[in-house]
Amino acid sequence: MHEKQGTLVEWLAPLAFCIVSGWLVWHAPAYILDFGPENGQLAAQLARTDVTPNLSPIFAFADIVDYAALILCPLLFILGVMTVRRASMEYEHWNGFDRISVFLGRITMILILILTSVMIFEVMMRYVFERPTLWANELSLWLAGFVFLLAGLYSMQQRGHIRIFLLYDICPRWLQRLFDVISTGLIVLFAFFLIYGAYGEAFQKFMRWETFGTAFDPPIPATLKIMVLLVVTLVALQAVVNLFADWNEEPVIHTAADDIDEGELERLRAAVGDDGTADLDVTRSAAQERDTR
Structure with missing residues (x-):
């Protein structure tokens, strides 16, 4: 894998993806109403939050901008995955699935910039102009939830998650491989039972587009419940990919010098x-x- 060359598209792609996916999330009730069952409460909620209420819907609720965003989102994701490059400090060996995890890592970096900007804006409005917003706190919590989840996937791909090597390092390579298989199996097992147990509730919250219940009222429960299941699935897949990718790697001896x-x-x-x-x-x-x- 080539190292990152610093091309503009490497940062424009995740930024554009964040903007388009943000539009998709905010207007998700329109898609739910177009493709799902009738829901008068959800229709009333869409009427309050619709950014483009004057545009005529193509079918029943979603307009041309909504469907343009729906088409652009996967295209931008594919573009981002294809153009992402390894930075000099990142894990060296990549494969196809690693590109997805690293691109989601780039999206996480963009979200951190957006989150920081929102917090700075709120501080300025609150303490300089004495006109605090009604949305900055909930938006910060919402973005922080996505950052927390996506950062875990990126950490798994970079082998940067917490590991205890005291016993692992003194074992022969065949036993280390056995430990790797066991740990990966436990991750996959955890992901399976989490999805099995939480899918029903998460799907219900998504279909009724459950909100946070504040003045800004963002759909934090509806989005993060589904996002947890999606990211846990990706983490489990990344763990399996790591297992096969590292199977024939030379054992790494960890010392105190690793922290320098x-x-x-x-x-x-x-x-x-x-x-x-x-x-x-x-x-x-x-x-x-x-x-x-």
Whole structure:
């Protein structure tokens, strides 16, 4: 896999996907009403939240902008998956499924930028202009939920999740592979039972488009319940992909040196010099000289 070249499309694709998928989520009641059963309460809710109420619907509720977003969303996702590149600090070995996880990781980065912007805007409106918004707090919670879930998938792909290596490192490679199979099996088993037990409730909340019950009233329960099941499924698939991808890899011995930031060490060496006599001299003799002045 080629390293990331910093092309503009690598960041425009996830940004455009976030905008289009945001439109899809906000207007999801229109799609539910077009393809699902009649629901007067949901129709009234759509009438309150519709961004383009003056556009004529194509069928019953969703208009041309809604269906354009519905078509663009998978196209932007495919474009993003095809154009994503590995950054220099990311895990080196990729396959086709890893592209999906890394692109979702890029989307997570965009969501963090949007979340930060919302919080800064709210602070400014609240403490500078003394006109706090009714939507910033709930929108921050909503975005943070998506960030939390998608970051877990990205962490799994990068092998950055928490692992305890005390026993693992001292075992032979065949036993390490057995541990990997067991841990992956447990992840898949957990995902299966979570989906089996929570699908019914999540689907019901989605179909009635359950909201948060505040002034802004975002559909946090309707979206995050489904998102949890989707991301857990992707995490389980990524765990299986990792198992096969790492099967023939050489065993990695973990030491205390793994926690050392090489970049920080290089900056310290540049600051103090190899012999400790640079501008930021931190040797004992330097400290004594400063004390005598």
